[in-house]
Amino acid sequence: MIENIASMLLGGMAAGMVLFIVSVGLSVTMGLMGFVNLAHGAFAMLGGYIIVLSMRHWGVGFAAALAIGFVLTAAISMVFERLLYSRLYKAGELDQVLFTIGLVFMFIAGLTVVVGPENQPVPIPAELRGQLNLGIVQYRTYSIFLIVVGIVIAVGLWLGFERTRFGAQIRAAVDNRRMAESLGINIDRLFAITFGFGSGMAAIGGGLGAEFLGLDPQYALKYLVFFLIVVSVGGLGSIFGVFWASIIIGVLDFVLKKYVPQGGTLFIYVLTIMLLLWRPQGLFGKPQ
C-alpha cells in the first residue's frame, strides 16, 4: 500500500518537475510582459533537439549537452525577443497569439526539414538508468534524478528571485512595470534576459523530459495545453505557484492515467475550469 502510494508520488513528481522546468520561464515572461507566448513549447522542443543532436554528433556528455542546449536556446530566443517579440508587447492578445502560433508552425516545419519527422530518443547515461533502492520503495533512478534536479532548480530560482538584485528588479516589474521603469530599471534589458533565461530553462526541460514525453516536431503543439494549464493554474509570475501547480498536475495526471486510463484528462480539464472560475488569477497569482 505504502509502496504503491510512494511510487505514484515519485512518478507523478518526476513528471511534474519536467512540467515545472519547462513552464517556469513561461510563467515569469507572461507575468512580466503580459505576452501570450504560445511558442514557449517550441523553444523547449528546439532545446531538446540541440541537446540530443549535440550528444549524437559532437559526442558530449549529458550534463554538457544540457548546458549547450541552455546557452544556445537562450541566445536564439533572445534574438527573437529583440527582433520580433518586442514589437508586439503593446499589441492585443490576438496578434500575440497569431504571431506565436506562426512561430510554432515555422519551428515544426523547420525541424521536420532539418532533422526529420521521426522521434529522437535521448541517450541517457548509464548511471541514471536502472532502479534505485530508497528503503521504502525501489524506483527508477532517472525519475529520482529528475525530482532532485527539479527541486535544486526550484530552490535556485527562488533564491535568485528573492535574494538577488536582478530578482528584485523582476519582481518590481511584475508588480508595476511603469513604476519600475520610472525608478530607472532598464526594462528592455530585463525583458530580454528574462526571456532568454526562461527559454533556456525550457530547453533543459525539453531535454530532460524527452525520455518519457518523446521528442518529435509535433512536441511544440502536443504539450502546449499542459504548459498553459500549469501556468494559468499556478498564477502568472509566481515561481512558487508554478512549482505547486506542476506537482499537482503531474501527480494527478499520473494517478488518473493509472486508475482511469480513459477520461483522466477530462478530470484535469474540469478541475482547471473550476479553479479558473473560482480564482481567475490562478492559485498564487495576484488579482488584477
Added chain:
Amino acid sequence: MSAPAPAYENPGAQALTGRHRLRLWEPLPWLLALAFYFLFPRHLGFGTELLITVLFALSLDLALGYAGIVTLGHAAFFGAGAYTVGMLAHHGIWNEPITSLFAAAAVAAAIGFASGLVLLRTTGLTLLMLTLCTMALLEEAANLGHDWTGGFDGLTGITIPPLFGLFEFNPLFPKVQYLYILGVLLVCFVFVRTLVYSPFGQSLTGIRENTLRMHAVGAPVRTRLIVCYTISAAVAGVAGGLWAQANAYVNLSTLGLDRAATVLIILVLGGYGRLYGAFVGAVAYMVLAHFLSKLYPTAWQLGLGLMLVIIALFFRGGILGMGDVITNWLRKLRAPS
C-alpha cells in the same frame, strides 16, 4: 452665423445612415459561388467544404471581430452542431435536413450560452485558457461517450433524406449539397449582416474598442457579450451541422484544436471585424491548402507560419486590410494635396 446644415447633408451623418446600404459589389461573391457551380462541377466537394468554412469563419467574426472576444475554442460549437445532427440521424431520431440544422443551432447556442455565462467574466489569458479547456472537455466527452458519439471512430453512415422530399443528397456528386449549403449560407449571412449594422452590433463594436467607456455610458456590457457569444455559437453550430450532412459522418476532428486554430487563421488572413473577411480568408486559405498541403506539407506549414508572423507584425487587417492600404495609397497618388 449661418444655421447648421440639416442632418442629412452632414457628411458624417450620411456615412452613418448609409453604411448598411447594399454596395454595388456585394452580390459578387454570390455570383462567383454560382459560377463555381457551373464551371467546376467536378470540384463541388471542395466547394461545399469551402462554403461551410466561410460560414464557420463568419460566426467567429461575430464573436472575435465585432465583440472582441478572443477565443481559441470556437470549434466546440462547430462540433456540437455536427454531433447533434449526426447523433439525431444515427440513432434514428430525426434526420430531416433543415429542421436538424435548427436543432444543431439550438444545442450549440445552449452550450454557448452556458459557457459564455461563466467564461465571459474573464479576459486575456484566463479567457483563452477557459475557451480552450471547454473545447478540450467536449472533445474528451465525445471520445468517452462511445455508445452515443461513436468515440474515436466517430459516427459513419448518416443517412439524410431528400431535401423537401425532392432533391436527393448524392455523396459522389454533391450538386444538391452545394446549392443547399449556399442557400443556408446566404440566409445566415443576411442575418449576421443585419445584426452587425443594427444598434446591437454597433454596441458590440463599442465594447471591443473601449469596454470601460461602454460601461460608463450605461451599456449592459456582459449581457451584450453573452448574447453575441450565444448567437455566434448558434451560427457555428449550423456550420457544423452542414458539415455532418455534407460528409455523412462526424468525428472528433470537428471538435479539435486544429479546426479552432484553422478558422482563426482563416478569419485573420481575410481580415477580422469586416463581413467579407471570412469569404476572402476562406477562399485564399482553402485554395492554397488544397494545392500545397498535399504536395508539399512541410513547405505549406512553413509558409503558413511565416504568413501568420507577417500578418501579426505588419498587416493587422489581413488581405482586405491590405486592399484598403493600397486603395488609400492610390487615392493619395491621384489627388496630391
